[in-house]
Amino acid sequence: MSVPAEPVVVPDVVRRLARGERVVPVWANELGGLTFRLGPPSGGGRPAGRSPADEKPGDRPAGRLRYVKWHPRDIGPGVATVSEEAERLRWAAARTPVPRVLEHGRDDDGEWLVTEAIGARSAVDPRWLAAPETAVRAIGLALRALHDALPVADCPWTWSVEERVARVVPAKAGPDMLARLADAPDVVGPVVCHGDACAPNTLLHDDGTWAAHVDLGRLGVADPWADLSIAALSTVWNYGPGHEHLVYEAYGIDPDPDRIAYYRLLWDAT
Structure with a gap:
């Protein structure tokens, strides 16, 4: 997994979840899974499909930022589904610091998990x-x-x-x-x-x-x-x-x- 170095195609559902706010690709894995940061333009993000390598996470405002983990439907066997991760996050959240689950779901293209940002690097x-x-x-x-x-x-x-x-x-x-x-x-x-x-x-x-x-x-x-x-x-x-x-x-x-x-x-x- 790594920060995307090339332009990323943002799935339609991620754009819908952004509700008009900035969409920044922040992580990609070798199986096609992607993670995006959603938030206001003042968060220091770059336009969707651009590399975020020069961002400074410490400059982001707290509270409104969210992350979306998106998996394509054919990501392959052995990869935890976002539903499985959502269950585990909710269970762990009462006991140790982890991201708060906001929503998750799936459609014909893939599945997604939205979590609240944590003010840390x-x-x-x-x-x-x-x-x-x-x-x-x-x-x-x-x-x-x-x-x-x-x-x-x-x-x-x-x-x-x-x-x-x-x-x-x-x-x-x-x-x-x-x-x-x-x-x-x-x-x-x-x-x-x-x-x-x-x-x-x-x-x-x-x-x-x-x-x-x-x-x-x-x-x-x-x-x-x-x-x-x-x-x-x-x-x-x-x-x-x-x-x-x-x-x-x-x-x-x-x-x-x-x-x-x-x-x-x-x-x-x-």
């Missing part, structure tokens, strides 16, 4: 790319806070090894990978996992403290290392090597090489 905003140690520590602290706040006994969803392995396509994974995935480590102290704990999904206040989590479509009970291993790996993708240990330090745990290796393999396979 992504951990991969240019401000935090220039201060990786601060950002990475905040990611670790935020993940620990999420795991501590969400009650396993009350969570209606799972993100277990068994259900994830069941989605692996044997022809693509190959026998060696399948054999390694079959040798799963025991679950240690299950928590309610984020499900996509990559750096962009943690929001930070301007003072460097964590503010909220976004993109909770896979949230469910699992081994904490299912989140930790990917949160740390994503620091390499976003900030370069040398910061993974800060995630574990901030979370308050020593690295577990075997579980880290297993859950990264499972991530790649699914």
